[in-house]
Amino acid sequence: MGRDLFTRTSYEAARVAHKVTKTSHVTREAEQKAHSTGKLNPAVDPAVDMIRRSLMRFEPKDDGTFEVTVGCPIPIESTCDTTGSMGNNVDIAMKNFPDLYELAAEFLPGYDPQFALGIFGDVCDRFVFQRPQFEMTPGAIVNYLKNMVPEHAGGDVPEDPHYGLFAAAYMTSAYANRIGLKGYHFLITDASAHTRFSYDTFVRIFGDKFLERVHENGFENISKESISSLSIGEVVLDLLKRSHAYMIHIGSSWGSSNFWEQIYGAERVVMIPSTEYLPVVEAAIIGLTEGTLDVGDLKGYLKKHIQPVKVVNQLATELEKIDLRAQEALRYKITGDGHQIPKAGDIFRSKTDLWPISDEESLESDPSDDSEASEKLEWV
Amino acid sequence: MLIKSKMGEYSVVRPLTLGEWANHYLVTDGEGIARILMVARRPIDNGKVDSTFVALEKLLEKSDELEQIYSETSDKKLHYDWLFPTVLDRFSIASQADRKALVLEYRDADPREFFPLVQVLNQNQRLDFKTSAWVLGRFLKLEDFFELADEKRPLYLPFVQQNILISPENHRMMPLDWSRITRRKTRDQLETNLHKEVSFIEELINAKSFYTLETPKGDFRKYRAYSASLAEADKGYLELLKLCHWLIDGLDVTNDPGGRTRLTFDPEDIHRKFYHGYCCDGRNYEGLDDLYGREFHPFTTLPR
Numbered sequence: 001m002g003r004d005l006f007t008r009t010s011y012e013a014a015r016v017a018h019k020v021t022k023t024s025h026v027t028r029e030a031e032q033k034a035h036s037t038g039k040l041n042p043a044v045d046p047a048v049d050m051i052r053r054s055l056m057r058f059e060p061k062d063d064g065t066f067e068v069t070v071g072c073p074i075p076i077e078s079t080c081d082t083t084g085s086m087g088n089n090v091d092i093a094m095k096n097f098p099d100l101y102e103l104a105a106e107f108l109p110g111y112d113p114q115f116a117l118g119i120f121g122d123v124c125d126r127f128v129f130q131r132p133q134f135e136m137t138p139g140a141i142v143n144y145l146k147n148m149v150p151e152h153a154g155g156d157v158p159e160d161p162h163y164g165l166f167a168a169a170y171m172t173s174a175y176a177n178r179i180g181l182k183g184y185h186f187l188i189t190d191a192s193a194h195t196r197f198s199y200d201t202f203v204r205i206f207g208d209k210f211l212e213r214v215h216e217n218g219f220e221n222i223s224k225e226s227i228s229s230l231s232i233g234e235v236v237l238d239l240l241k242r243s244h245a246y247m248i249h250i251g252s253s254w255g256s257s258n259f260w261e262q263i264y265g266a267e268r269v270v271m272i273p274s275t276e277y278l279p280v281v282e283a284a285i286i287g288l289t290e291g292t293l294d295v296g297d298l299k300g301y302l303k304k305h306i307q308p309v310k311v312v313n314q315l316a317t318e319l320e321k322i323d324l325r326a327q328e329a330l331r332y333k334i335t336g337d338g339h340q341i342p343k344a345g346d347i348f349r350s351k352t353d354l355w356p357i358s359d360e361e362s363l364e365s366d367p368s369d370d371s372e373a374s375e376k377l378e379w380v
Numbered sequence: 381m382l383i384k385s386k387m388g389e390y391s392v393v394r395p396l397t398l399g400e401w402a403n404h405y406l407v408t409d410g411e412g413i414a415r416i417l418m419v420a421r422r423p424i425d426n427g428k429v430d431s432t433f434v435a436l437e438k439l440l441e442k443s444d445e446l447e448q449i450y451s452e453t454s455d456k457k458l459h460y461d462w463l464f465p466t467v468l469d470r471f472s473i474a475s476q477a478d479r480k481a482l483v484l485e486y487r488d489a490d491p492r493e494f495f496p497l498v499q500v501l502n503q504n505q506r507l508d509f510k511t512s513a514w515v516l517g518r519f520l521k522l523e524d525f526f527e528l529a530d531e532k533r534p535l536y537l538p539f540v541q542q543n544i545l546i547s548p549e550n551h552r553m554m555p556l557d558w559s560r561i562t563r564r565k566t567r568d569q570l571e572t573n574l575h576k577e578v579s580f581i582e583e584l585i586n587a588k589s590f591y592t593l594e595t596p597k598g599d600f601r602k603y604r605a606y607s608a609s610l611a612e613a614d615k616g617y618l619e620l621l622k623l624c625h626w627l628i629d630g631l632d633v634t635n636d637p638g639g640r641t642r643l644t645f646d647p648e649d650i651h652r653k654f655y656h657g658y659c660c661d662g663r664n665y666e667g668l669d670d671l672y673g674r675e676f677h678p679f680t681t682l683p684r
Contacts, residue, residue, distance in 0.1 A: 266533045266563050267563055295430045295433065295434055320434045320438075323427065324427040324434075325427030328423075328426065332423045378381060379476050380403060380417065
């Protein structure tokens, strides 16, 4: 899977190669094509290769083993509203992606951030939900963004982002989850949502084989019958098992933010005044969760990237309340069990192994030395 | 043991509590002033210490803001900042797995003067009415302050008997372990907390004799003895505590023998009625003022 790292230059080169150098209407060609064919491009069609995967990047070695090229993959997914006033969000995502990548990567040292930036419309729209694979190279990211088909119009309330939440919860396979870490999921909207699911809409979005894929992905308890009684709250609870999931509310509608607080909990609903601040806010959530951004430094960090003092103060208040250092705690748990988070250069016997060979060897050595040493330390 | 930060050195005197997420120690700083050191129990608890820091900073900010507002109309002070500790220092203990630590100060109070209120129960002793009244007043003021500090997402510190410290000399009451602080999810949590606090007071005054308490300094102090026969006012006080439970339930018809309609309430409302009594459906309910002739001064809260 290579060892390419994201750079702003390579991203701009990819935009030129994909002929999306303008700042607006970057999806015009895809929209026209979808209009004539009635189909989505496979890069964003949730029905194509339904399970989205976030995997380690390896390079095969001569001895048959595999070397980690970048680091432990961290899946970062967003499900973004593109109805009504949110209709230009793909243009914004295309423009802001270099900021998002650089700011997020700063807080994920040694990791391989992988992005799946999806969008949603309404059930009455042609395309309810679009979801790319987790990608990390500029070419692939530009390709899926330019092939999205945002609805622009519509925007009736409540909306239908919950099919995207379902996919994030049950149709994702991530290495990070297998070793006990979590990825990140951001739902971005300015409105409330329907709370129940329709089997027919699932078939429209994912095709009639979707339940088989969900079962293969480990969720055998979900059936055609159970879907009708499934609620958005249950889905978010399951999503939280695999992701540090946050609802980013654009604007200050009390009604809809209150709706989401009932679903996510108040500490997971982050109100921001404009999509302009998404890269900084998403990166700050990642940093505070990883423990690589100290909450004492949060305001300074926001001031570095955002001018209006009022906005800095508002965002600081919103961000301070999140689950601080939650990923750091998971990392401590992993290291406490005697493992190390895989890093570039580690060797795996097989691509599907959980831990590198070096980790297996260290586990085989006598672990009692460390525990004895720590017992000798006098701690408060 | 000496704990060092960039700002100073802290000498550990003795442990105070070993909590679920954080341990607390009595320490002295370089100038010999007593402080509380809060340390994450394990590295995975660092987030809890950070959240505590955020919550205490927010409370301080709000307390200063409310004090400013109140000063425009009154010569008195609200002193909400006496209800929680302030953070003096914040650091990681590098030699101890980078666990996060806070150094806490009780404003205008020496932490050695405080003692765990639960000692009264542990020694099968009782709290006098007067002390119990100001402890409950402080509880109500604290809950009121949480509501004021963030109306939309109020803070919430689950009541735990072992977590309550008091300093009778200056009428201070304060929870020790603030790592339990979180955001209130439901209104029920507030009601449950208030019920627990009032029940705790009832428990404290329903014991047998005077109480002797050990302060963190290690000395024992004897507080006022209580007569075995209840004065009329004291009987009324016990009724007043029952009334507090009804007020917390909003005088729900199912709980109130009077069968009155449900009233809206908040901690400030209960605080006011606890001191001053109130009239409902043509009946007067006595408060501390009526029972003890203004012997009790209510804690100042921001008028609404």
